[in-house]
Amino acid sequence: SAVISQKPSRDICQRGTSLTIQCQVDSQVTMMFWYRQQPGQSLTLIATANQGSEATYESGFVIDKFPISRPNLTFSTLTVSNMSPEDSSIYLCSVVGQSGTGELFFGEGSRLTVL
Amino acid sequence: GENVEQHPSTLSVQEGDSAVIKCTYSDSASNYFPWYKQELGKRPQLIIDIRSNVGEKKDQRIAVTLNKTAKHFSLHITETQPEDSAVYFCAASISFNKFYFGSGTKLNVKP
Numbered sequence: 001s002a003v004i005s006q007k008p009s010r011d012i013c014q015r016g017t018s019l020t021i022q023c024q025v026d027s028q029v030t031m032m033f034w035y036r037q038q039p040g041q042s043l044t045l046i047a048t049a050n051q052g053s054e055a056t057y058e059s060g061f062v063i064d065k066f067p068i069s070r071p072n073l074t075f076s077t078l079t080v081s082n083m084s085p086e087d088s089s090i091y092l093c094s095v096v097g098q099s100g101t102g103e104l105f106f107g108e109g110s111r112l113t114v115l
Numbered sequence: 116g117e118n119v120e121q122h123p124s125t126l127s128v129q130e131g132d133s134a135v136i137k138c139t140y141s142d143s144a145s146n147y148f149p150w151y152k153q154e155l156g157k158r159p160q161l162i163i164d165i166r167s168n169v170g171e172k173k174d175q176r177i178a179v180t181l182n183k184t185a186k187h188f189s190l191h192i193t194e195t196q197p198e199d200s201a202v203y204f205c206a207a208s209i210s211f212n213k214f215y216f217g218s219g220t221k222l223n224v225k226p
Contacts, residue, residue: 033214042204043159043216045116058116092158094214102147102211106158 002027002097004107012113018081021110023093028073034066035092037109043092049076083114117142119207121217128195129225136220138205139187145207148181148188149214153202162203163190195224 003026013019023032034046047055047068055068069077080087093107118141128134140148149164165172165179165188172179176195181188192199205217 031212042218045213045215048213096211102149102164102208103161104149104151104206104208104211104214108158 001099001103002029002095002105004093004095004105006093006107006110008110009108010111010113012115013083014115015084017083018079019083019112020077020079021091021093023076023078023107025074025095027098029095029098030073031096032070032076033094033104034068034076034078035094035106037090037092039089046078046091080112083112085114088112088114116213117145117207117209117215119205119215119217121205121220123220124218125221125223127223127225130195130197132195134190134192134195134199134222134224136190136203136205136222137187138189138207138217139185140207140215141186142207142209143183143186144209146210147208148179149206149208150179150190151204151206151216153204153219155201159204192222195222197224197226200224 005024007022032049035043045058046061047057049055049068049070051070051073067079090109090111092109097103121138146167151159152162153159163177165181176193178191203220206214208214
């Protein structure tokens with residue numbers, strides 16, 4: 001299994017500001033995934049973060065809006081830049097466990113509200 | 116990327132009845148299909164998965180079937196209980212590199 005800690009768990013932000021979400025994993029993992037889950041909606045993949053290389057973004061998401069860092073194999077950050085109310089969402093960090101089963105583990109999520 | 120469609124969006128059943136949720140995927144290279152359960156305010160948790168070399172998998176009251184030719188897979192829950200009430204998500208992955216999720220099914224089991 002993998003234990004994932006995210007910070008902050010929730011925050012209320014002002015329009016136009018930026019917020020960085022941290023994700024810490026208790027084991028070394030190759031890939032870390034960032035998802036967005038808007039209220040009552042599905043999990044949308046924002047980007048895949050690999051250590052030592054630039055993150056790979058999904059269609060509709062760009063680096064200027066969601067810059068990602070991956071300084072080592074246990075940590076990643078996602079920044080939500082120049083926030084608007086449409087960015088209000090839960091952001092989840094996830095990793096595939098190291099057991100080889102392919103199970104995807106999620107952090108508890110960071111609930112952002114943009115006023 | 117992969118496109119995963121899921122139906123129905125809501126499902127209401129009587130306790131003890133069966134529930135079936137269906138998903139289709141677009142990328143024939145997808146080879147791993149997990150199902151996640153998300154209770155209100157909690158993170159998604161894996162409940163069962165199936166790989167492309169298997170047609171069916173069962174774990175107690177839960178089963179998953181896969182039709183690679185038609186590119187669809189289904190979750191079957193038998194003898195439903197109130198604690199099965201949650202949102203269920205299907206997903207598709209190519210060798211665990213990325214996971215694309217369906218839109219979710221809100222299951223309500225009425226006692």
